[in-house]
Amino acid sequence: MGGTLALLYAWESPIPPVDPPSARTLDPAATRRGASLALLGDCTTCHTAPGGAPYAGGLAMPTPFGTIYSTNITPDPETGIGRWSEQAFIRALRSGVDREGRHLYPAFPYDHFTRVSDDDAKALYAFFMSIDPVKASAPPNQFPFPLNVRLTLAFWKLLFLRQVRFVIDPSKDEKWNRGKYLVDGLGHCSACHSPRNLLGAEKTSASFEGGEAEGWRAYALGRSSQSPIAWDVAALTDYLARGSHPQHGTAQGPMANVVDNLSLVDRADVSAMASYLASLGKGEGRSDVKIPDPSGPGRLPQVAGVQAATPSIPSDPGGAIYTAVCASCHEGDRPLPLGGLRLALSTAVAGETPANLVNLVVRGIPASAGGSARPIMPGFGDILDDRQISDLTNYLRTEFAGKKPWDGIAKAVAQARGNP
Ligand code: HEC
Ligand code: HEC
Ligand code: HEC
CATH class of the missing domain: 1.10.760.10 (Cytochrome c-like domain)
Structure with a gap:
């Protein structure tokens, strides 16, 4: 009986297939907004294989549990999401269930996307229905038993997926609220920047205290930041929008994709995210770090016509x-x-x-x-x-x-x- 109850709990019904909406029926303003939301949500990065067509899936994502491949989210009716209704798309985004009712792995960060508003979810759907369909199927995932049984994911969700929509905090200004909405929702920043437990779920009690991503450290942000010079709103905005800041360096590893995407969205959204992040507190920084004078020549100048002196070699x-x-x-x-x-x-x-x-x-x-x-x-x-x-x-x-x-x-x- 326990097994039957468990199955009933884990069961999600299929949503009937529809004919792909024709481009003419899509609202152009919504598709444009959806394109920007797709960048804010890094859909591009995860759903595009190296050298592959945009959004056609097939990117291998190694996880501590096995390798998972992203799927084709172009509107191809056979291999993509062309037969998905808006309702099916929104259920996938917020609940991690595909059109046929199968649970999706949380490598797809629906635990964050659950916060996406109705309007934004619809704009994303319009955008994906407007792009060119591509025929492509992802290779099968490589998970050991019992993780390869998708029903087990229902129990992961029971433990870790909270169906929460974003709620405006009236004590904060509009910019902060916009920033929090994007950072916690589509931006899924804490997905990399937080530690995870043994079942691969984010430790929400240690949000932004630093995490791992593809062999890289996603540094602690906010008050646990170890950055030698504490981050402020202006530096965060610059770094996120341009990929570098003169006092903080450049974004590398998986963060490079994030900033590539953010360089293409409305700067007001990036600066809203920066102002929310800055409100999480400041690291201590170091008071004794010397900031180089950008106009003066360095110790070993890299400028035309100047030959650097040979430095003395330390004994260490x-x-x-x-x-x-x-x-x-x-x-x-x-x-x-x-x-x-x-x-x-x-x-x-x-x-x-x-x-x-x-x-x-x-x-x-x-x-x-x-x-x-x-x-x-x-x-x-x-x-x-x-x-x-x-x-x-x-x-x-x-x-x-x-x-x-x-x-x-x-x-x-x-x-x-x-x-x-
Ligand atoms: C961190 C990587 C990652 C990001 C970011 C991401 N996805 Fe995915 N997505 C995946 C993976 C992996 C799967 C396959 C999950 C599975 O097979 O269980 C997936 C599955 C899906 C599915 C289900 C498709 C199907 O055929 O079952 C949809 C729809 C989807 N993603 C849409 C999006 C949208 C929209 C965005 C941006 C808002 C997005 N994804 C961002 C990794 C990602
Ligand atoms: C896919 C994983 C991933 C996601 C998603 C991600 N980051 Fe990062 N982030 C990293 C990694 C890895 C680094 C370290 C990069 C480096 O060494 O250059 C980093 C570095 C940073 C830094 C620099 C910190 C420092 O002290 O130098 C900031 C700021 C930052 N991320 C903010 C964000 C924000 C804001 C978001 C959401 C919009 C975000 N990150 C989403 C992986 C990620
Ligand atoms: C030919 C020039 C060159 C040489 C040689 C070089 N680097 Fe770099 N390095 C760069 C450039 C350019 C960047 C990107 C800008 C940046 O972030 O500093 C970089 C980035 C870095 C960063 C990331 C800094 C940050 O937080 O943004 C580190 C750390 C680093 N290098 C360490 C080293 C070490 C250690 C060596 C010697 C083993 C070395 N580099 C040799 C050019 C060089």
């Missing part, structure tokens, strides 16, 4: 590597994103774990295919051995962050070398 083995290998770019004071940041300003050196610093040293920042000016940094994984990377990391941590060396460097190096 990590310091010697830094001076010989890194300093010419990171003490040249060339403007971001093309010059390297003074490492005393970088959360990668001051942050909670060595993951991002080690990723950057091992793999560098590869050149991107797009036409925009992007930073490039060589990777040193083939040149430096594990011992040298560990010496270098310890040196940077003590010299530039003034903190004790991290534990677990060897593990971070092994992960960075193994991470695709």
Whole structure:
């Protein structure tokens, strides 16, 4: 009887298929708004495979439980969501149930999208129905038993999915409310920036205290931030909209996709998110960090016609590597994103774990295919051995962050070398 009750609980009914709405019936203002919401929600990033058609799915997402592939959300009637009614789409977005009634894995962040308003959910639907249909099917997910049984997800939802719509806080201004709506809802920022429990659900009691994403550390934000210079609204707005800030550096790893998307949306939405984030509090920062004077030449200037002097090499083995290998770019004071940041300003050196610093040293920042000016940094994984990377990391941590060396460097190096 318990089993029957459980099945009844987990059961979701199918929603009948419809004919794809024709482009003529879609409200152009709604589709335009939906396009911007799709960027705010990173639908583009997760639902596009490398080199694949936009929104056609197939991106492999490794999780601690197995690999899941995003699905085709173009309006193709056979392989996409062309036969989904608006109601079916909104149920998927907010409850994680597909048109046929199957539970969806929470790698699709519906635990955040449940906060999306009716109007925005409808605008997203209009946008997805307006894009070109693409025929493409995602490879099957690789989950071990019993996780490969979608009904088990009903119990995950029972424990962790709260059906909550966003409620305006009348004691705060409109901008703050807009920012909170976007950060907690479509932006799903805490999905990466918070720790998760053993069942893969966010620890809501530790929201924004920092989390892991694809082998990268998504730093703590708000009052637990380890950023050497505390973030303010202006810096957050700049960083989120442009992908870099002169006192904070550039967004790398999975954050690079987030800022790419945010660079294309209305700046007022980005600044609303920044003002909400800033209201979460400030980290302590460090009072002794020197902010380089952007007009003056650096210690090792990277400007036309000036030859940098050969710096003296410290006796510390990590310091010697830094001076010989890194300093010419990171003490040249060339403007971001093309010059390297003074490492005393970088959360990668001051942050909670060595993951991002080690990723950057091992793999560098590869050149991107797009036409925009992007930073490039060589990777040193083939040149430096594990011992040298560990010496270098310890040196940077003590010299530039003034903190004790991290534990677990060897593990971070092994992960960075193994991470695709
Ligand atoms: C972090 C990655 C991620 C983001 C961001 C994301 N999705 Fe998904 N989405 C997925 C994955 C993975 C699945 C497949 C889940 C499964 O198979 O159970 C999925 C499934 C879906 C489905 C169900 C499709 C089907 O055929 O069953 C819809 C609809 C959908 N997403 C829409 C969206 C929209 C709209 C957005 C943006 C507001 C979005 N997704 C953002 C990862 C993501
Ligand atoms: C897919 C995971 C992911 C999502 C979603 C995400 N972030 Fe991040 N974020 C990261 C990672 C990883 C870093 C570290 C990047 C680096 O080292 O350059 C980061 C860095 C940041 C930083 C810089 C912090 C510092 O001290 O240097 C800010 C600010 C930030 N994210 C804000 C946001 C906001 C706001 C959102 C939601 C709109 C968001 N993030 C969504 C993964 C994510
Ligand atoms: C050829 C120039 C160059 C060299 C050599 C170089 N870098 Fe970089 N590095 C860059 C650029 C450009 C960026 C992107 C701008 C930025 O964020 O600092 C960057 C980014 C970084 C960042 C992220 C800073 C942040 O928070 O935004 C770290 C950490 C870093 N480099 C460490 C190193 C270390 C350690 C070495 C030596 C092993 C090194 N780099 C060598 C050019 C270089």
